[in-house]
Amino acid sequence: MEDVIVVRDLTKRFGHFVAVDNISFNVKKGEIFGFLGANGAGKTTAMRILCGLSRPTSGEAMVGGFDIRHETEKIKKNIGYMSQKFSLYQDLKVWENIKLFAGIYGMKKNEIALKTDILLNELGFEKEKDTLVKDLPLGWKQKLAFSVAIFHNPKIVFLDEPTGGVDPITRRQFWEMIYDASQKGITVFVTTHYMDEAEYCDRVSIMVDGRIEALSSPKELKREFNAENIDEVFRLLAKKSTRKEI
């Protein structure tokens, strides 16, 4: 299986503060890669670098086959992004949001129209096509936001704590959507606070103080640390942290 993300010795410094400290890892095509770490561990900074939002101080990385230093424009065309902080424009209708983001990624008008109908059908949102996003329940918004993030069929989708504040049932449904996307060959790079969700990933990495302290499948990790679940593994590793939470 080919590697869609290759990271080698990536470091990001802000003055004297080393946010990301010499990390290296690979992510395979279609993999669901969990990127865990406490607040301030550096996972957001690392993710921003991979998305082309921020330049590394040193080290290299390829995302979707493109160099993060020189080919950010190409990377941007090939990735999708969703964060808990923002899910779609509240004052735009469902179809307007889909059309806007699809248009940004250069999709053709009739392709957008066709795919919109299919998508709304799959989600069971046919009646909500003309609803303003702010009138949808939170769980629906998150599901729709994820669908929009992968609407242009990216190679990789970055999910920044996508299920924050969502009820367990919706979270379950949300993860089914993630599995579907992965089945279709979309690589999923996800950060989360919920340790039970980490169990759903193919592999997880755990960051502490800017370094990757563990990286393996959930099963392996539990065996390695002799732990019941990922939460315990995480706690064991997080104890090492000398950084204060920001």
Added chain:
Amino acid sequence: MKQFLSFAKKEFLHIFRDTWTMMIILVLPVIMMLLFGYAVTTEIRDTNIGILDNSGDEISNRLIDKLDESEYFSVVKVFKSNSEIEKAFRKSEISLSIIIENDFSKKLINQANPKIQMIADASDPNHAKTLVNYASGVIAQSLMQESKANSPLSQINTEIKLLYNPLMKSSYNFVPGVMGFIIIIVCAMMTSISIVRERERGSMELLLVSPVKPITIILSKVTPYFFLSIINILTIFLVSYFVMGVPINGSLFWIFLLCIVYILVSLSLGILVSTIAKTQLVALIISAIILLMPSMLLSGMMFDISSMPLILQAIAQIMPAKWFISAIRKLMIMGVDVRFVLNEFLVLFSMGVVLILISLKKYKNRLE
């Protein structure tokens, strides 16, 4: 281009779907015009005055009648002594008191320069000054007529000619001011808030991760406000021309071009504020305190710049509104040729260029 259009469309939708934004854009200019036109007028109308006539002769009587007849004053008190005057001021019964010295007509006929004393309530100094000016005008006019009737007593003929605004209408002054003010609100304040809003809500991140160029995002955010400002300008012109009767003496082309240059300067101010402010509240405060207040107070819209302390005069020079208002006054009210406002054009233009350069630099730094 396609991206730009779909973005600009989205921005229009944001505006159209927000009641408050629509209110500010459509209703505020009209409200401000009416407010300044009818409520906050600096014109004098039927102000209560008192008279102490120590002379009580024919000419002084006619003078008092003239004052009372004029649309500016109405004589509500006739005093018998100085002490009564103070009492009337304290009770706020009058804003101005006129004292005519004894043997007024005799002195006038003998060319002995009779004296008229005016006492004004200067707790509002500007108002007091205006009252005194108006009263002097009425008195001068009245005495001139007297002198025509009795030719020997003619002395100095003061003839005042008020250029460009013969009726001293304050609307001539505030229409350019309101324009300058509204454009700052719509372009600088609302634009900066709307850009910062995207950053605050996290959508800016999503846009930056997408293939859209940052410059496209900014331009498309600014576009709707550009068009809305033009609508505002047109509204203000229509209201001022048809409702307030303010003339448009100069060339429409240059007036319009001036407005567009000013709109562009204000938009770049808005972009600059958005690169500084981290939250919508900060954007609002910065635009209100650093842009709006000085635009209102120091631009010459309300107070004359040349009579301000030096430091404020200096600050006034860097307010785009000051240059816009000065130019639009000349073009619209005085109807002068464009070469007399080249200076203003040049200043506004350079301000725009500098502001855009600074914000572009700031914007790039943020991305790193």
